[in-house]
Amino acid sequence: MFDCGKIAVIGGGSWATAIAKIIVRHTHHIGWYMRRDDQIADFKRLGHNPTYLMGVRFDTDEIFFSSDINKIVQEYDTLVFVTPSPYLKNHLKKLKTRIKDKFVITAIKGIVPDENLVCSEYFHHVYDVPYENLACLGGPSHAEEVALERLSYLTVGCCDQEKAQAFTDVLTGEYIKTKISSDVIGIEYASVLKNVYAIASGICNGLKYGDNFQAVLISNAVQEMSRFLTAVHGIERNITDSVYLGDLLVTGYSNFSRNHTFGTMIGKGYSIKSAQIEMEMIAEGFFGTKCMKEINRHWHVNMPILDAVYNILYKRISPQIEIKLLTDSFR
Template structure:
């Protein structure tokens, strides 16, 4: 019987979602080495000693080797066969400082980032292809619906793993699935990644409405319109794929992000609806709400393709043009069906 090959997995990121994925990898039975880039030196030292992340999901015990923790992302990438990028989109460039295109050669590059690179107006897969020359065939996207907090509690969850090369997607799925993580394989790389970006904007919209005092009845109508908006957008961007917008990666991820108590985008929106400024909401949360950055980027796409996306337009007007939330939501209410 042939001995199982030991895979080398690198995690670039140390927030809640990266920490939850480290737990997934540790609870997976496949033979592997896991290397982890941790941004803060003090967090790295703490995790080495106590096997817990002191900043995120601090109650979770992490199965990591002390010698496999680094504050240099390049060292993690160079030692890995599968590299999982898992920082907020706005911080990816900083995390990859000093990393060369040659460091990514021959590897499966996974994006677990549900956002757009702000200065580039590109989803992560497109950014990696443009800046580092990584072939699209070597890029895999991880979609939801899945919250880090429920993963940490080992509640049954599902991940969608999308790759143009199904074999690469399956390789990634095989090191993540475990007794509480099921995986769904997809070839819709652009749809899954853009869907993950858009659902954050819609969750933010739902939070704004809730903060203004709108109830569950209105939120249900908002979300049903949002999934149609999402389909309009991803179809314009990548019309060749025959996707089912009601699948878990699209509708499922939208629902959990729009309704869950763990949704930071919904929380951020709720604060805006309550009258917080963008800056004060960001300071109080101390976590990144990807929908904020995504809103400006998606606005450019809406204009480029001349799309009718009133929910995204409403969020943009409130966040970036400082329009009154109550007035913008009332305008939107006349357009929902």
């Protein structure tokens, strides 16, 4: 029977904090890599993350903090990566310790820029982690709601179902329900695409399109997602499962969604730079849009929503014009 052993969280943001809260409740010990020593010092002094989800209290005696990623990797068996995807490569550049024998879980709902690889593929191709040692964490899961202990449903994807089950056993609790899946690549690509579609939804919101159109937009988005997933990883899946459709819905509609907020600002006339500065948080869909557009040049899947968001964000085409063209393609 597989045992996750000692578990460490890699990342210091809101989702990392929420995941750490879930895990430490079961294990009463975690390792936690944060890149800044001053953030670690403040965390120990205050008993909470000084920057994100500050209402979540921790017993810091149950946490081994380190700003040295190599020390964490050496000491822990299961590594849960929860860094924003644009920064993953920079964190890993410091890594001198082999991770191929570790159980690597990516809770990163993004894609690695420049490489155009979802995170499990990146760990496999660059760090030689075998697929049976790679898992992903997906599902509709705003960190803020998890921190408030509101009921949430998570899916652990891994080709080794015993390992997936072992990690779900660590997560499952009163307010966290879990299930397992073997569709790692599908879950990861769906997590990238739902951010793109949330930006589209936000742009339409900023342009004052109403709920009626938003419903049509999301209906078309799930069809577009299904076409792409079938092309790149044509296994049998139910696109209406919570890890696909559920995550799309919560990211597309919720006020907690950074990508929806970013899109709304673009729809209201903000420039890309001004929207990013004002948000002070990463909207991963901005980077994911470019990566997915480049990936789809190989697959040639019909993806009008992705194309529209790309044209707005990267070709600086007017949101009013581009969304009007998009509306004419819907039925």
